[in-house]
Structure formats: structure tokens, C-alpha cells
Amino acid sequence: MDDPFDTIPTAAIRDGRATDAYFERTESALEHAGRNPTVVAEVTADQFPDGEFELFAGLENAAHLLEGLDLDADAIPEGCLFDGGPVMRIEGEYLEFARFETSLLGFLSQASAFATAALEARRAAPDSQVLSFGARHVHPAIAATVERSALVGGLDGFSHVAAGDVIGREASGTMPHALMICMGKGEQEAAWRAFHESVPESVPRIALCDTYTDEVDEVLRAVDELGDDLDGVRLDTTGSRRGDFHHIIREVQWELAARGHEDVDVFVSGGLTPERLRELRDVADGFGVGSYVTNANPVDFALDIVEVDGEPAAKRGKLSGKKQVYRTEDGGHEVGLAARPGPTDGRPLLEPLIRDGELVREFDLGEAQRYAATDADRVGFE
Template sequence: MEFDIVGPDAISEGSATDAYFDRTETTLRHAGRNPRVVAEITADQFPDGDYELLAGVKDVAALLEGRDVDVDVIPPGRLFDGGPVMRIEGDYLEFARFETSILGFLSHASGVATAALDVRRAAPESLVLSFGARHVHPSIAAMIERSALVAGLDGFSHVAGGEVIGREAGGTMPHALLICFGRGNQEEAWQAFDEAVGPDVPRVALCDTYSDETDEALQAAEALGDRLDSVRLDTTGSRRGDFRHIIREVRWTLDAHDHEDVGIFVSGGLGPADLRELGDVADGFGVGGYVSNADPVDFALDIVELEGEPAAKRGKLTGVKEVYRTADGGHHVGLRGQEGPAEGEPLLRPLLRDGVLVDEIDLGIDAAADRAAADAGRCDYGAET
């Protein structure tokens, strides 16, 4: 039996679409109509102060490359708040059947990236890793991990996802490893791990499987000595109690026994509020469902110009638009051709011209992460929380 996965060929050929686009294409061809249009992809018409982080652009570029269209886009890793994040101009049938996939690429990745930026900003000085691939269909694990890195997270756990995006996954041991050695044999498990894995793998001992976190952390430190990089506390919520107090107690005990260099890494159902609360007592975090289970951004694609004339459905702003980052970190939407705000930075930039990728926007992860960090600071993203 095959997995329930829509493959790359279906996406590239346009069958990964809603049925009504098939009907629309059939009808327009029957009627001999294929107008020149400008379509915009937006989440909100006007700015409302609720910024989100754009991701998924690389996949849209790959999908539309070779089609006879011009595309402008806000570079990935930039914050947006109202107005278009992408503009497509061309004969409508050149891209009509790809709308479903375009919106899916942008909506899901941007939702994940925005959630990842929430946790990044909650603990800006801490190591933060993406641990949420287990909560999603494996076919989209690479999107999850790439979006997390775009937001500035420091690493991720999914091996195949890393192979797709050209980055190496990280991780050490689950509770299952400790359980396989049996109750009371935690030291044997930690030592076996130390002997088995390569020298490039950090020695992070999971220290909450059978007994008190403080006891297991000290046992791990004594068993592995200077080879131990850190301990991980993944205590389930039903046994956690005052997690901050537990972490502080572990830190105290390690320090009291001359293990000041052993870090403390925590995971297990964490979100931004937890990272803000624990950032001064933990050295790093693994965040899972908060990032991977993020709601997609509710993007829509709408025609706003038909054969050079403003055109839009009821409830949408007609006419081609520009978006700007203002000097105070704000977001501004205006009509194309009209004067923008003083010292405003136009955000939409060329991505494709006549279907050819324009070498103007660096679509790489590192470049997007740099933009995200700069924009988050400029716009005070997460400052209120």
C-alpha cells in the first residue's frame, strides 16, 4: 500500500487543486477567454498591528518558474501586516489552477514560521530547537523545520526533513532508550550512548525517566564526567509540579558537586510563556506542538485588476497595491502609482519576470532568518508579551 501523499508531479502539473479551478479553466477555454489580470495574495486588507512572518516563498517560486507570469513578493523572513504579500500578473490561465497550492505553500509555512518567531523572541538568548515534526504528517516535516529555521530557531530533530533542506538534524535520546535498559540501569544506558554515538553528537542525558530529576542529573554527571554536555528534563505535566523550582534545584545540585559546566535543557509541551518564565534558569529548550501545530495564515488570492482596469469582488480592495515598512517599524498599504509614506521602504520585490527567476531575492534559510531577526527588532515583535 502507498502512503496518502500528493506527490510533487501533481503539484507541478496543477492537479493538486480545488475542483472548481478545473471547471473554471474548462469554461474559460470554451468561451475563448483568457484575460490579463493582476492577482494579489493577502491575509488582511488593512494593517491592524498583528504582524506575521512570511515563509513558503521558495516553493511558490519553484511552482511558477517557467510559467509566463511576473511575480513580486515580500522576501521570506519579513514581517507583514495587511495588504499583499505576493502579486502575480499574467494571463489568468497561466496560473489559475495553481492557486490552491500557492496558498497552501504560503499559508502553512507562514503560520509555522510565525509561531517559531514567538518562541524565538520569548527566549532570545537561549538555544531553542524545533521538536514538533512528530505532530505532523511526515510529508511536510521539511516545511516545518525550514520554517522554524527561517524564524531563527537554532536546530531541529527530523532527519529526512534535514536532508531535504540541506541541514543536519540533532537530538540525543528518548525515554524509550532508558526504558530498554530497565529500571535502575540509567547509568548503563547513558554510558552505552556515550560509547556508541559519534564524537560530534553532544552528550545530553535524559534525566527524569524513573526517579527524581535532581538524583538522575547528578547520576548522569558522575557517570559521564567531563563528557556530559547537559541534562534534559522532559518531565510530563502530570509529574511536573513547579517546573521552575525543579530546574533550579537541579542547577543547585549540579553546582554543589562541581558540575557547573553541565547545562540544563528542557522540553515537553512548552510555549512562549514557558520560555519567558524559564529563560533565566534553563540553558535551552525543545519546542514541539506550539510550532508544528500552528494555525495556517488565512491567505486568499484575489484578482484586483482586469485588462488594466481596477477589479475586485465585493469586500476586497480594488486596484494594484504596494506595501511599505515605515521608519517607525510600522506597515503601510497604498495604491501602486501613488506616493508612499515618507522614508517608507517598499516591501514587494521582483521574484519572477516572464517566468524567469530574478536574481534579486536570496531565498536561502540564512538570509530569511537574518531578515526575520532584523524585522522583529524593528517592529518590536513580541515586545508586549
């Protein structure tokens, strides 16, 4: 039976069937001509640095795609900020990896976009809890990619249950408006109580407080209903009804404090951007960011041959020759030919990934997240 969800199976990706048709045509043409050169190919978004850093993610998937092929590969670390020059280099006979180009770029382009957007959100509210709420905006088959990339970018958690199963992290979340509406208008207390009595103790008691009446009214009713068991409230009011949201949150915080409930946190969600996070971070304790991450435009990576049988080669508009990229002490990103000395204060970023088909690097999500946070400080990412 065909997949009812239009999902490309793992076997098709591993077999190289998840490719563009012209790579199959290229294979046929080269085999017909008896030509299979040894090449150096590089994955690059921009040829030269332009001051616009992006965050590298998706490397683990890319590495497993190339693992077992008769080639060598180098890559910058996952969680590294890049600005021009290659993020990955592949060396081997061209037909060994030609058909995998489409999947390779897909793994890197979308994950790096999600991670970069997440890092922008993280940097906009550095002292707040920020969760990824955007899995509903993508095909469920890539939800784990979204959530893992969001974590690499520094977000504190995510909402998708199956994604948590894949990446080994527990999903976060409390209640939707659907619960409130199913319980009925005027029955908000019953919804909060049912939630409190039914979910595990480890789940924070966060009451959704904007379904039917004024935010302050529902917040104070939630406090009266759950008392000291209430950990926080979430405001997710439709944008057309928000008015001055900063003022609304301040009012909620004021009324909580006036009744001795300063310890009740206020979380905000719904269409948030880094600009909105900067506006609200002084009054809200945490945020749920969704579409800003999932709507990120894929990084425009390309895989280009830069050397053929030991000689520099490239299409017009691309830079020939094997390259290296460097992080300088002042946070700069520099690109140079690998055979020439790099900047005196530069640290090479392209490191061994695969040697003779064997994966020689380990992957750790926490390490990638820490690397991203440190590198963002180093380069002054905003």
C-alpha cells in the same frame, strides 16, 4: 502502485492537478466562453494593517511553482514581517496560473504559520538555545517545511533527519525515554554509558534525566557516570508529574553547582509555549519546542483578482487595484496603491520574483533568518 502514504507527488503539483475542483471547472467555462483576461492577482491575509504582524515563509516553494509560467510575479522578502496588504502579486493571463492557486496558498499559509510561531518562541527566550522538536506532529512529507520554517523564525536547530537532508542542515538530538526503558528500570547508568560510547564525538552528551526517579537524583547519577564527558541534561517530565517545574530546575542547577558542575547545561522540553519559555528562561539553558510550532493555525491567505485588463476589479469586501506595501522608518507597515507615491520614509517591500516566467531572485536560508531577526526588532514583534 498508489502511494501508500497518501502523499501528493511532485508531478501532480507541477501539473496543476493539486488543485480544487472548481478551478478545473473555471478553466472549462472560460475556454468555452473564449475569455482569458490579463489580470493582476494578489495574495493577502488582511486588507489593512491591524497591528498583528506575521512572518512570511514558504516563498521558495511558491516561486518554483510559478517558475516557467508566462507571467510576472513580485513578493515581499522571505523573513519579512507583514501586517495587511499583499505579500505577493501575480500579473498575466488568468488561465496561465488559475489551477495553481490551491498549491500556491498552501505553500505560503502553512510555512508562514510555522515560522511565526517559531519567531514567537525565539523572542520569548532570546538568549537560550531553542530547537524545533515538532516534526512528529505533522505528516512526514512536510517535515522539511516545518524545520525550514522554524529556522526562518530563528530557532537554532531541529530534530528531523530527512528534513536535514532536504534543507542541507544536520539534525540535532540525543536520547528518548525509549532508550532508557529498553535498558530497564534501574539501568539508567547503562543507558547513558551506551549512548556515550556509541554516538559520534560531535554529538553533545545530553543525558535524559527524568525516566524513573526524581530529576535531581537522575541528574546527579548521570554526572557520576559520565563525569566531565557530560555536556548537559534534559528534563522532559510528563506535565502531570512536574509540580513547580521552575523550582525543580533551580534545584537541579543548585545541586550541580554544589558539586562543581556548573558547566553542565539544563535543557527542557515537552509542551512548551512562549509563556513557559519566559517563565523558565532564567533557570534553563535551552529548550525543545514542538507542538507550539506545528499546531500553529495556517495564515488565512487568499489570492484575489484586483485588476482585469488594466481596470480595477475586486469581489465585495476586497480592495481593488494593484498595491504596494512599505516598511516605514518607525517599523510601521503601510499599504497603498502602487501607482501612487508611498510614504516619504517608506521602503517598498514587494520586489521582483519572476519576470516572463524566469526566476530572478535567489534564496538563502541564512539570509531569510537574519532578515526575520532584524525585521522583528524593527517592528517590535513580541
